[in-house]
Amino acid sequence: MAEEKEGKKKKTPRQSMPEQGPAVRAKNFDEVPFGYDEETAMLEASRCLQCKKPSCVEGCPVSVDIPAFIAKIKEGDFTGACRKLWERNALPAVCGRVCPQELQCEGKCIVGKKGDPVAIGNLERFAADWERHHGTGELPPIEEPTGKRVAVVGSGPSGLTVAGDLILKGHDVTVFEAFHLPGGVLIYGIPEFRLPKEIVGQEVNFLVRQGVNLETNQVVGRTVTIDELFEQGYDAVYLGVGAGLPRFLNIPGENLIGIYSANEYLTRSNLMKAYLFPKYDTPIIKGKNVVTLGAGNVAMDSARTALRLGAESSKIVYRRSRQEVPARSAEVHHAEEEGVEFHFLTNPVRFFGDEKNRLTGMECLQMELGEPDDSGRRRPLPIKGSEFKLECDLAIIAVGAGANPLLTQSTEGLKLNNWGYIITDPKTGKTSKKGVWAGGDIVTGAATVILAMGAGRQAADSIDDYLKWGW
Amino acid sequence: MFKIVRKEEMSEGNVILNEIEAPLIAQKAKPGQFVILKANETGERIPLTMADTDPEKGTITVIYMVVGKSTALFKTLQVGDEYQDVIGPLGKPTHVEKVGTVVCVGGGTGIAVLHPITRAMKEAGNHVIAIIGARSKDLLILEDQMRAASSDLRVCTDDGSYGHHGFVTDVLKEVCEKEDVAQAVLIGPVPMMKFASLVTKEYNIPTLVSLNPIMVDGTGMCGGCRVTIGGKTKFACVDGPEFDGHQVDYDELMARLQAYCEQEKQCYEEFCTLEQA
Numbered sequence: 154m155a156e157e158k159e160g161k162k163k164k165t166p167r168q169s170m171p172e173q174g175p176a177v178r179a180k181n182f183d184e185v186p187f188g189y190d191e192e193t194a195m196l197e198a199s200r201c202l203q204c205k206k207p208s209c210v211e212g213c214p215v216s217v218d219i220p221a222f223i224a225k226i227k228e229g230d231f232t233g234a235c236r237k238l239w240e241r242n243a244l245p246a247v248c249g250r251v252c253p254q255e256l257q258c259e260g261k262c263i264v265g266k267k268g269d270p271v272a273i274g275n276l277e278r279f280a281a282d283w284e285r286h287h288g289t290g291e292l293p294p295i296e297e298p299t300g301k302r303v304a305v306v307g308s309g310p311s312g313l314t315v316a317g318d319l320i321l322k323g324h325d326v327t328v329f330e331a332f333h334l335p336g337g338v339l340i341y342g343i344p345e346f347r348l349p350k351e352i353v354g355q356e357v358n359f360l361v362r363q364g365v366n367l368e369t370n371q372v373v374g375r376t377v378t379i380d381e382l383f384e385q386g387y388d389a390v391y392l393g394v395g396a397g398l399p400r401f402l403n404i405p406g407e408n409l410i411g412i413y414s415a416n417e418y419l420t421r422s423n424l425m426k427a428y429l430f431p432k433y434d435t436p437i438i439k440g441k442n443v444v445t446l447g448a449g450n451v452a453m454d455s456a457r458t459a460l461r462l463g464a465e466s467s468k469i470v471y472r473r474s475r476q477e478v479p480a481r482s483a484e485v486h487h488a489e490e491e492g493v494e495f496h497f498l499t500n501p502v503r504f505f506g507d508e509k510n511r512l513t514g515m516e517c518l519q520m521e522l523g524e525p526d527d528s529g530r531r532r533p534l535p536i537k538g539s540e541f542k543l544e545c546d547l548a549i550i551a552v553g554a555g556a557n558p559l560l561t562q563s564t565e566g567l568k569l570n571n572w573g574y575i576i577t578d579p580k581t582g583k584t585s586k587k588g589v590w591a592g593g594d595i596v597t598g599a600a601t602v603i604l605a606m607g608a609g610r611q612a613a614d615s616i617d618d619y620l621k622w623g624w
Numbered sequence: 625m626f627k628i629v630r631k632e633e634m635s636e637g638n639v640i641l642n643e644i645e646a647p648l649i650a651q652k653a654k655p656g657q658f659v660i661l662k663a664n665e666t667g668e669r670i671p672l673t674m675a676d677t678d679p680e681k682g683t684i685t686v687i688y689m690v691v692g693k694s695t696a697l698f699k700t701l702q703v704g705d706e707y708q709d710v711i712g713p714l715g716k717p718t719h720v721e722k723v724g725t726v727v728c729v730g731g732g733t734g735i736a737v738l739h740p741i742t743r744a745m746k747e748a749g750n751h752v753i754a755i756i757g758a759r760s761k762d763l764l765i766l767e768d769q770m771r772a773a774s775s776d777l778r779v780c781t782d783d784g785s786y787g788h789h790g791f792v793t794d795v796l797k798e799v800c801e802k803e804d805v806a807q808a809v810l811i812g813p814v815p816m817m818k819f820a821s822l823v824t825k826e827y828n829i830p831t832l833v834s835l836n837p838i839m840v841d842g843t844g845m846c847g848g849c850r851v852t853i854g855g856k857t858k859f860a861c862v863d864g865p866e867f868d869g870h871q872v873d874y875d876e877l878m879a880r881l882q883a884y885c886e887q888e889k890q891c892y893e894e895f896c897t898l899e900q901a
């Protein structure tokens with residue numbers, strides 16, 4: 154008994170990651186956390202109880218064998234840890250950084266019941282980074298060529314997963330990407346300070362080294378259609394085109410200069426590197442008083458980018474309350490530390506501009522929480538007469554994304570739901586069109602990296618079956 | 625990589641023609657569609673309409689005016705050089721059908737955009753009256769090609785150095801008065817499209833214009849190209865670039881085109897200083 158008590162006292166606390174201080178990092182685009190060193194990682198790994206029935210695994214959408222990879226870290230076998238991760242997750246360096254762990258693996262970790270859960274995400278990131286920096290770069294074995302050709306449309310996490318899985322099975326895989334660079338949201342959406350582009354580049358390069366063909370600048374539906382891909386001899390097509398349609402608020406003044414969709418703002422900054430203007434040619438409006446509408450990851454990324462581009466104030470305006478904020482808790486925490494101000498229960502009503510059509514401010518309405526609605530969330534209701542003005546010269550609309558119709562409308566025989574998302578069989582990812590699979594945000598609506606990857610893995614298994622046995 | 629196989633300078637070196645190897649796009653493109661080009665790693669994505677395509681040869685032709693840093697950079701590319709990225713064909717093709725008499729009005733580099741549409745309108749069996757204008761004779765482009773593409777060509781210059789002395793709108797009014805025009809296509813600087821649309825509106829002539837807002841992706845994913853048409857927001861890259869000329873909010877478009885004017889000036893000046901050094 155006494156021994157156990159003593160053991161409890163010596164319990165190792167959750168190891169935090171060293172990171173750039175808020176004042177410094179709010180002025181640069183370098184990654185915020187530095188990562189664990191080997192000792193810290195091994196110490197953190199020792200906190201895992203190696204549960205026989207690990208509840209953490211249930212929380213992970215792709216069922217990473219969490220105790221197994223953590224055990225390898227504890228032993229100092231970092232390569233082994235990364236290989237364990239790869240069995241279920243092709244992009245651990247990405248997921249370790251961007252998964253909403255508090256809702257998934259870490260949210261279910263038993264250690265978290267009484268204290269802080271094991272830092273599974275941080276450990277995942279450590280193992281993947283270690284392998285990237287010190288690993289042999291040895292390619293996994295590839296099966297005999299099958300002679301079958303697969304076209305993957307979209308190079309986001311979902312498409313990359315499909316490509317990675319099917320190349321290993323000996324199929325000939327070509328990825329078609331509309332942009333000039335591959336990576337999807339990982340390249341154009343999530344900023345450098347959260348996910349260095351070098352990591353995404355290396356992951357893509359890894360696939361190319363295994364033989365995946367990459368065709369950028371190919372807008373499928375325009376440059377080539379899906380039926381033409383079949384005519385060219387492709388045997389199967391996977392659609393992982395994401396949810397690339399910006400949603401606006403549809404309130405007066407929304408087309409003033411100085412109002413961006415988050416997609417445009419982040420694409421200019423990340424993909425086009427407007428933060429390095431004029432070294433890079435694409436300009437971006439740098440506001441002094443910036444307001445971001447919405448409170449998801451996209452909104453946090455926008456509000457924090459604005460600070461780095463020199464904003465004096467960066468505000469988040471959100472119509473619901475703090476409890477409903479959908480962003481990862483780490484991002485909200487980082488944003489607050491950096492000085493982003495949060496205005497909850499606040500609804501935008503209209504924008505104002507000057508004679509040159511440039512944004513000067515917006516009108517908002519204060520909200521209060523009413524009765525719970527069908528979803529059980531208390532619905533925000535406007536408070537009469539609570540209008541107030543907020544000065545701003547840049548507003549970023551980050552209230553979600555919809556289904557981009559460019560590809561789906563140019564493809565016959567593809568069943569869509571009322572919102573334009575592709576309908577698939579939930580077990581296989583099969584669409585209503587023979588030989589065509591889909592997954593990721595274009596099926597589920599804007600979701601997460603790991604869900605998009607999980608859908609890709611499922612579809613890849615089904616495509617492999619099809620290529621061997623038929624539809 | 626997309627190699628330049630032909631380059632011509634016109635309009636006192638201010639307007640450049642590039643014929644570019646892009647076989648996939650050449651096979652697909654229809655009149656009215658555009659491409660997005662990026663010269664190099666650090667370059668901007670610039671939309672340009674295809675002035676011509678040659679599916680057999682696998683080339684597309686663009687004609688652009690040098691107005692800022694990116695187009696000045698394009699101008700430095702010579703035959704044999706390559707664009708890093710060319711994406712297309714983007715936008716909806718022009719709806720071409722036999723309607724009777726069609727009047728096609730072009731100003732400045734708008735003439736380059738107008739040319740394939742004019743040709744298609746004539747090939748569809750229409751009687752095509754083309755009206756083209758420039759500030760002066762030396763700045764006029766594609767006169768011979770436009771003559772060949774139309775049934776009847778009228779030319780105007782602002783300074784009277786060639787053809788009719790005055791604006792295209794004057795000649796357009798005359799044509800609308802005299803002829804039974806079934807369709808008008810107006811392509812040029814925004815003010816030209818705005819005022820020419822007012823003319824065709826007077827005569828109740830269905831009118832198409834091609835809009836050139838600032839774009840990023842060209843696939844409907846950023847909303848940067850939004851324009852107001854009949855009070856509704858549309859994305860020019862996927863819903864257009866052609867719209868009903870009588871419904872366009874031209875003043876909003878003109879303002880939005882100035883969004884980056886200060887940064888563009890800085891960027892252009894730095895580039896010109898470097899060029900001269």
Ligand SMILES: Cc1cc2nc3c(=O)[nH]c(=O)nc-3n(C[C@H](O)[C@H](O)[C@H](O)COP(=O)(O)OP(=O)(O)OC[C@H]3O[C@@H](n4cnc5c(N)ncnc54)[C@H](O)[C@@H]3O)c2cc1C
Nearest residue numbers: 307309310311331337338342373395450593594600601602
């Ligand atoms: C700013 C931002 C921050 C986010 N932060 C997080 C986070 O912290 N954690 C998290 O888990 N999730 C986050 N997400 C969500 C996550 O990124 C997405 O759910 C995920 O990327 C979806 O993957 P996907 O492969 O389905 O599509 P995408 O990543 O959207 O990729 C689709 C790709 O297809 C291409 N494409 C589209 N149409 C065509 C066409 N016709 N032809 C060819 N190519 C085409 C696109 O250019 C794109 O490259 C964030 C999203 C954004 C925008």
Ligand SMILES: Cc1cc2nc3c(=O)[nH]c(=O)nc-3n(C[C@H](O)[C@H](O)[C@H](O)COP(=O)(O)OP(=O)(O)OC[C@H]3O[C@@H](n4cnc5c(N)ncnc54)[C@H](O)[C@@H]3O)c2cc1C
Nearest residue numbers: 671672673688689692693694695733836837838839881888
């Ligand atoms: C669908 C479409 C088709 C076009 N076709 C042609 C064409 O055939 N020939 C031609 O000469 N021009 C065409 N344009 C306009 C051309 O894209 C711009 O002139 C060019 O982008 C200017 O870039 P810049 O860096 O040289 O000049 P900048 O210094 O960037 O800008 C000079 C002016 O050009 C406009 N502009 C800047 N960036 C863009 C952009 N990305 N898109 C549109 N306008 C912009 C602005 O009004 C600005 O004031 C087209 C535009 C669109 C949208």
Ligand code: SF4
Nearest residue numbers: 213217248252257258
């Ligand atoms: S993939 Fe995401 S949810 Fe699964 S273990 Fe890794 S961080 Fe957790």
Ligand code: SF4
Nearest residue numbers: 201202204209262263
């Ligand atoms: S639930 Fe927590 S303690 Fe148990 S195996 Fe998973 S990470 Fe380790």
Ligand code: FES
Nearest residue numbers: 842844846847861
């Ligand atoms: S250019 Fe981005 S939506 Fe049209």
